[in-house]
Amino acid sequence: MRPLGTGPGQAIIVVGLGFGDEAKGATVDHLAWRIPDTTAVVRWSGGVQAAHNVVHGPRHHTFRQFGSATLLGVPTLLRAPMMVDPLGLSVEAEELRGLGVTAPLNLITADPRCLVTTPFHAAMNRAREESRGTGVHGSCGMGVGETVAFALAAAGLDAGNLPLAGVGPGAPVLRVGDLRDRAATIRGLDALARAAATLTEDLPAVGAVAEAMCDLAGDLRIADDMDAVLARRLEAGTVIFEGSQGVLLDEFAGFHPHTTWATLNPRARANASGGAADSRDATGLPRPHLGLADQLERAGHRPNVLGLTRSYSTRHGAGPLPTEDPAQRFPEPHNGVTYQGAWRQGPLDLDLLRYAARAVGVDGVGVSHLDAPVRVVSPSWSGPESRLRDVQSLSGQDLEIVRDANAAAATRAHPEYDRVQGRDDVISRIEEATGAPVVLVADGPTRTDRSIRWSPRASSASSPSTSWPAATTATHAR
Secondary structure (H helix, E strand, C coil), X not given: CCCCCCCCCCEEEEEECCCCCCXXXXXXXXXHHHCCCEEEEEECCCCCCCCEEEEECCEEEEECCCCCCHHHCCCEEECCCCCECHHHHHHHHHHHHHCCCXXXXXXXXXXXCCEECCHHHHHHHHHHHHHCHHXXXXXXXXXXXXXXXXXXXXXXXXXXXXXXXXXXXXXXXXXXXXXXXHXXXXXXXXXXXXXXXXXXXXXXXXXXXXXXXXHHHHCCEEXXXXXXXXXXXXXHCEEEEEEEEEHXXXXXXXXXXXXXXXXXXXXCXXXXXXXXXXXXXXXXXXXXXXXXXXXXXXXXXXXEEEEEEECEEEXXXXXXXXXXXXCCCCCCCCCCCECCXXXXXXXXXXXXXXXXXXXXXXXXXXXXXXXXXXXXXXXXXXXXXXXCCCCCCCCHHHHHHHHHHHXXXXXXXXXXCEECCCHHHHHHXXXXXXXXXXXXXXXXCEHHHEEECCCCCCCCCCCCCCCCCCCCCCCCCC
């Protein structure tokens, strides 16, 4: 296994090992700053519901669809199965202009296969979530789940717990490539408006939405062969693949129904006999039976999977958080109460971290928020039904049974606690739980608060690597 370095063709996959908020954005920004040959950041999962904070000097931005190295001028590739919200992209571009990024949309290359998220999806999403009363799922309310559900229904596939009246095989499904054709855009929006009208009356005018989306598409570079674009970027230098949410929210590995409608695990493989393959077909993944890491390996690359965690556990909104402690109030300047729900935190749950790391198969771990005064961690849960089972090789009914059992175990968990003796003890316990070296640490929110300890591909966690370049302000390839 080779260490990460500065040569061409490096592929670094950044993935959260929690419920989100593991400093994915700050990590991507730091890696691109440290690696001068970075040619692109690829957004490959989820959609506009990502919220990745980057702080450098007086500038702060919450990245939703742009790659988190945009402040460094690094281009972004939006690759299916990521979902694209064109109106949200326009808003984010305006925010970036205000931070001094010249012509931010020129940094975007979009995959025509990406599903499009619209205000109609968001309206359906919020209508459903608000009808659930105390049984909310913890949705962000931005329409990502409805985007997938509509595509599934239009493909004649099961839309799960998001049924859509009157939507069946052959319904027009908007993808980014369709936005180049105003008539096709209006047809797709008309179908969405009819579906949304069965759930809510608070809907925008189709014509106005179509005009805004098509205008935005006119400013985008849409690549009809995104895989060829990606291959050229990999040949030219380092490419960073930025995950969207944490793997504990993954549609298969997460704790249903408090999950997102996206595959967040780069090593996930769809079983050809079951639903995972079907849902991936509907969302436009070009190789439905391979996860991102396997796709890169098939193309001759050796991806380095960098898993991220805080030094303590966090979660936004509803769903299991076994170690939640209302008395723990570490400062959180960029998170609070949102549509999704309250900000929650507690001691680091090593059982959850162990489960996530097994699912992802991490090569190295990045730990943020090491400046927090952490005093305890949870090494394990007690009880005979506390074990989390892996789901990677399962599909169909077997997957549903194990997923439900895992959700029940996480809900009923009784964590045990150990005191820790400072930062080095926290790092050591994370390495033991994940079976991988801690290769990146952060003691604050900014780009310069982070440091790289050694390569994720190093053979020993005790041997620092010299393969990482020194910090640089080199101009990145466009």
